[in-house]
Amino acid sequence: MNAFIMPFLPELILLLGGLVIFVITLGDSLEKRARTAAITIALALLAASVLCFGQEAVLFDGAYRIDAFSQLLKLIISAGFLAIVILGGNLPDIRPAIKPEYHLFLTLSMTGLVMLVSCVDIITLVIALELSAFPLYFLVAMRREREGQRIQMESAIKYIMFGIAANGVMLFGFSYLYGLTGTTSLPEMMVKLQPVMHTPIAIVGLTLAFCGIFYKLAIFPFHFWTPDVYQGSSNETASLIASLPKVGGVAVLVRLASLASPDNTLIPILLSALAIVSMFYGNLIALAQKDLKRLLGFSGIAHAGYALVGFVAFNQAGFASALYYITGYMVMVIACFVVICRVSRDGSNVAISELAGLHRRSPLLALTLIVGLFALAGLPPFVGFMGKLGLLTTALARGHLALVIIAVLNAAIAIYYYLRVIREAVFGDDGGDQTPIVLDRSTQALCVLLIVAIIVLGVAPSPIINAISGSLAGLNLPLPPAAVY
């Protein structure tokens, strides 16, 4: 294959795939074909990401950077993409006429995410962010309207309005940062920003820009869209929104944070405050939830708070543990959503009480749920425990004892509501309803893979942590430009 194309293979595959699905959507009722195409694309993307692992190049005058970091994240994202496509199944809760389009927008959103992790320039960053976000707005709105379920449009409107407002704020911040430094390239910008860090205009610019990223990660108080969007969107869409964009958000935050000077003492305090509030807020409100998706929404806020703990340490080990944690979170939350998608009757939301007797209706789903929730709760030997351990030790190594104690306390609170769900699934009274849930082959395979991933990532974390640390080491080194340009 052409050596010039090679580094960009994943992006090209997604673009091409998007085109193919677009052509498919032109025909009538071709949802099967669209799904097959989407799965093929996901598989091809995964293969390409593996193939392109270790490639290095820059594009567009240094605005787009293929390095170990981006390639690793592409691999993670493409694995998540495959899982999302499979768990979508035949999209029970999407309006029948537009099911092929669902796959189109899904693929486009993935294109945005895959590009996002390579962006080192605010222009490309904004483009990629928007590209990953716009299709999501549509996906939320595509849910079927029916009796007793008239919330999808509300949630789509809230999502898009809030999202665009957040992006507008971030853009405005970027424009100030550009004005101050005269460059759009992030590495250059950070160097030039150092001496003028304390001028009012820099402070306003940085504040506005960070608000946009915190919105993406759903950190308190920028999180208010999360539970509503989870609840209002179809189960498949919610599983996407809950998992992959967060990985992208953390990746961007790592790119930004790794450029800042590590001896800045203000940022750790600020991040700890945000992390603490997010953890408490998410965990405590989740205690009182009845809708499973909404519960996961609130718990997602808490988990974003945990991920921030890694940034508090503000060194490479901290970033590595944050990335490891969010990767684990992606797997765990997808495992929970697989269960939601399959338990749900014709795609409606799942109340916790509906899980009753799940272990009789489908032992595999019950096991997936139990493993996923125990992992989210941070119990060993699952990845959630290892991730938390990593975050806490890196924070501890930098002397943030109080933060660590609060994080452990929060983990203890969270156990309570996760266990409530498990109790319902295992011990709950199902009122005699024992209709077995039939799973197709791909779902079975997905469940097993997710369980294995949660356990393996938790039991043998060294390979992935080493890979992440290795990729972080080369984050700011100069790279050769792609030869074509």
Added chain:
Amino acid sequence: MTPVTQALLVLLLPLVSAAVIALFLRRQGGIATLVSVSVAAALAAVSLNLILGGERFTASMEWLRFGNFAVSLGFKFDDLAAVMLFVVSFVGFFIHLFSTGYMREDAARGRYFGGLSIFMFAMLGIVFADNLFMMFIFWELVGFSSYLLIGHWHERQSASDAAKKAFIVNRVGDFGFLLGILMCYWVHGTVNLTELGATHDGGGIIYSRLIPLLLFCGAIGKSAMMPLQVWLPDAMEGPTPVSALIHAATMVAAGIYMLCRIEVLMVPDALQVIMWVGTTTALYAALCAIVQRDIKKVLAYSTLSQLGYMVAAFGLGSSSFELNGVAIAAGVGAAMFHLTTHAFFKALLFLGSGSVIHGCQHEQDIFKMGGLKSKMPLTFWTFTIGVAAIIGMPGFAGFFSKDAILLLALQKNPAVFAILALTAVLTAFYMVRMWKLVFFGATRSEHAAHAHESGFSMTLPLIVLAVLSAVGGYSGIFGRIAGSVAYLVPHAEGADHTTILIVSLAVMIVGAGSAWWFYKSDATDTLEAKSRGLFRGLTVLKESFDVLYDYYVAKVQQRFAMLLNFLEQIFLAGLIIRGCAGLVGLMGLGGRALHVGSLHAYVYWFLFGLVLLWAYAAGVF
């Protein structure tokens, strides 16, 4: 095979068994039983070889690394670990064997034996662990498998409630344990047990006390010390062999084992606390045991009481530094000695009660039994040996280990000695009460009338454990397994020897005699009939903690969650929006903010966050 390979084999065998059962044998209960029991037998054999081989070693490998912080997985196999390994693997095997008979008709045998195997794996992990992190991981896994097994009959609401209660109560203790581990790493820079032994820097007056006490929190949860003892009696909802294995012989003893492991971190003040917690629990549980009707609940409270003994022994042995290092070790020796003998006789008693329950078609009320002496002779005689051991009949295992503890108490703290002696009286009292009610007199129910002796798979473990309960206290047996730990057991000499002998004989005779004389083998509780006030007082004492915790969970915790929900609704939707709107209106930017909907609330919050962030960055506060 090198010893390390053997240890690895011992650790991994049950994991393999659990995985095989979970993946392939959930429906084939028969094969699952076979796999699990043969694995237990194999690992008992290998362990025995390892223990008697005399080789002691440490080995470790790095497992993961975050920056400068590395966690290793490793084995620390010394004499202490050898004792524990013997208890876990040997008693564990016989309980597996017993289960084959006891659970024969259970539909979910596969799940049960899978749970047993995963428990064995986790427990052996604790035994071998060479650092606190690794111990914590297996600690949690033990809690998880205990959760599975307590809730084995999950159709019963009480079983699922008990499982959840055990899990949550244990988390409270584990929270302290984890904090202790983190703080230990923070102060000493390592959590490796061997390296900790080499550190002499206590880390300042606060940390040196805080670390052992926080670590002790883990033991409070797992060994069910006051005030977290509430889960253990409820845990009797699980199958009886599980109660014998997990909630009498091994898991609950893990707390004591962990304490002995971290004995180097102990300071006198912390030991004082530990001693009193243990002593109080011993007395409290013994009092509660007197009014129980359920055969397993009596044994559960008795377990609590004996665990209190061990913890007290640990605290006592080191409560004075006058004798330098020797004093510390005395506590370890006495605690581990009692742990071992207790594992024998308590497992025996539980299995005996299991045999009784099995024979009586799952009747557990001792007032509905009676007269089983002739119907179940083998069970009767082995049970009698167990009772003799626990009440400290001279010559039986419990006599030696209890005397060692009483001796320590006599030397160190007369008050504790008095309480422990009183506890011993009570122990003899409630054990003989139960023994008499179950085996003597007339049969008092349909089920008991049709009782029959259990099969060979159930009586064989009884016999073996009875032999161990009888002879396990002699140095020929314990010394062989425990090696250097056995030398640490204090021996009375001279005047002390006489005192202890007289006291222990006296308490046994007083307790056992008064129970034998007081209780008639009858359908009603004699104590309730004769002294209503005392009976009620003891019952209230027993229930007080449960009531308190229920009240806490129902009233405080739930209300707190409700309050937050309420705040979310009222505060966000109403007050904040209107308040902010008013503020904005005051700023002259428009007064039409009264009719805002939810989306606006979100954007207001965004604005709030933005302003806060800016204010912080600009250095306003």
Added chain:
Amino acid sequence: MNISLNHYLLLSALLFAIGFFGVLLRKNTLVIYMCLELMLTASTLALVAFSRYNGTMDGNVFVFFILTVAAAEVAVGLAIIVALFRLRQTAQVDELNALKH
């Protein structure tokens, strides 16, 4: 009067403020949408001014991309608003409060 960079910045900050507070205070989704566009316009204005002031073209390039993004955004947003109106016969934000707590 000589128009300096500060004047542009002031204007762009004003635009941004009008946009943001419009989002906060208006209740018709279409009007809110226009206000969102105002926020984007504010950043383009700032970028152009800065680009001129800094003497690099990056800002101008960025503006073109923002315009494209904004156009796409309008398409997405209007589509959803139209769909909302079709289903619920309303475009008022304050009637959208079924999802809460």
